[in-house]
Amino acid sequence: TQAPVNVTVTGAAGQIGYALLFRIASGQLLGPDTPVRLRLLEIPQAVKAAEGTALELEDGAFPLLAGTDIFDDAKQAFSGANVALLVGARPRTKGMERGDLLEANGGIFKPQGEAINAGAADDIKVLVVGNPANTNALIAQAHAPDVPADRFTAMTRLDHNRALAQLSKKLGVPVSEIKKLAIWGNHSATQYPDIFHAEVAGKNAAEAVNDEAWLSDTFIPTVAKRGAAIIEARGASSAASAASAAIDHVYTWVNGTPEGDWTSAAVVSDGSYGVPEGLISSFPVTARDGKYEIVQGLEINEFSRTRIDASVQELIEERDAVKKLGLI
Ligand code: NAX
Numbered sequence: 001t002q003a004p005v006n007v008t009v010t011g012a013a014g015q016i017g018y019a020l021l022f023r024i025a026s027g028q029l030l031g032p033d034t035p036v037r038l039r040l041l042e043i044p045q046a047v048k049a050a051e052g053t054a055l056e057l058e059d060g061a062f063p064l065l066a067g068t069d070i071f072d073d074a075k076q077a078f079s080g081a082n083v084a085l086l087v088g089a090r091p092r093t094k095g096m097e098r099g100d101l102l103e104a105n106g107g108i109f110k111p112q113g114e115a116i117n118a119g120a121a122d123d124i125k126v127l128v129v130g131n132p133a134n135t136n137a138l139i140a141q142a143h144a145p146d147v148p149a150d151r152f153t154a155m156t157r158l159d160h161n162r163a164l165a166q167l168s169k170k171l172g173v174p175v176s177e178i179k180k181l182a183i184w185g186n187h188s189a190t191q192y193p194d195i196f197h198a199e200v201a202g203k204n205a206a207e208a209v210n211d212e213a214w215l216s217d218t219f220i221p222t223v224a225k226r227g228a229a230i231i232e233a234r235g236a237s238s239a240a241s242a243a244s245a246a247i248d249h250v251y252t253w254v255n256g257t258p259e260g261d262w263t264s265a266a267v268v269s270d271g272s273y274g275v276p277e278g279l280i281s282s283f284p285v286t287a288r289d290g291k292y293e294i295v296q297g298l299e300i301n302e303f304s305r306t307r308i309d310a311s312v313q314e315l316i317e318e319r320d321a322v323k324k325l326g327l328i
Pocket residue numbers: 010011012013014015016017041042043046087088089090091108128129130131132133155156157158159187227237238239242
């Protein structure tokens with residue numbers, strides 16, 4: 001039988017962690033034949049709560065769960081990690097400027113990048129969920145010079161799934177019939193969900209919608225501001241849907257995208273589509289042999305160009321701000 005894969009999860013005692021860990025333990029992250037060992041990282045004050053979750057994981061009697069270890073030290077938590085889900089982050093609190101937010105998160109993602117560099121397994125794959133996800137991923141990546149840069153990714157799969165759901169409702173087709181949707185740019189309100197290359201039951205989605213006003217005034221803002229709508233309705237931010245998207249992101253990374261389709265992930269730019277090299281930006285991506293690759297050669301119309309550029313501009317500003325703070 002296969003040796004367990006080490007999966008490190010930060011922010012394990014948080015609400016996304018609570019929804020995520022049980023799905024990992026049940027085999028949904030890597031597949032039904034792969035045993036996993038969980039390595040949970042929390043801040044000291046939250047270790048007790050993580051221990052409580054570990055008791056419940058034990059009570060799940062998951063056949064694929066080889067064990068759960070809890071740490072408050074990043075070096076230990078990432079030691080031997082094959083997959084790392086960086087969920088814990090410093091949220092923006094009232095009155096906090098963007099610079100303060102970036103600095104507080106730099107204090108988390110810099111040492112975590114260093115710990116990954118020092119002790120993760122050679123095949124390490126990193127997904128950053130904690131916001132601001134793209135720039136947190138950039139900070140971690142910058143402090144892991146010995147790890148190939150393409151192992152660092154940030155999550156826009158939730159945005160992708162939200163876009164699939166909205167388009168499915170609009171056209172009255174199941175999500176399974178929609179292919180080649182894409183999220184571009186930053187996981188923020190500037191993100192651009194693109195349906196111009198999408199196909200619905202074999203037909204072009206933008207043509208099927210045939211309503212540019214719906215696109216710009218309803219679809220794009222609904223997807224981009226869905227996080228706020230969830231907070232408004234639930235009184236708490238998206239958790240189970242975020243955990244589900246994190247599962248999707250890693251599962252696809254490891255197991256590949258289906259022929260004739262792609263997905264969305266924030267990956268290190270190679271300069272494609274005018275996105276400056278090195279930025280961690282969302283693109284349409286395929287996955288093959290354990291690698292995410294940016295889909296090449298798509299024609300970008302003017303509607304899309306403006307929106308992609310605006311979101312990438314925000315990423316450039318975040319990168320410049322963390323550079324100024326000495327975080328990268
Ligand atoms: P919670 O506040 O419930 O949990 C965060 C947990 O992280 C806490 O238990 C905290 O103790 C822990 N933590 C803080 N600093 C840590 C550190 N240095 N090392 C280890 N653990 C640490 O937040 P939750 O709702 O679980 O959300 C987690 C993050 O996901 C937030 O940053 C949130 O903004 C982000 N999200 C990202 C999404 C995406 O699509 N990329 C969507 C959902 C979510 O909003």
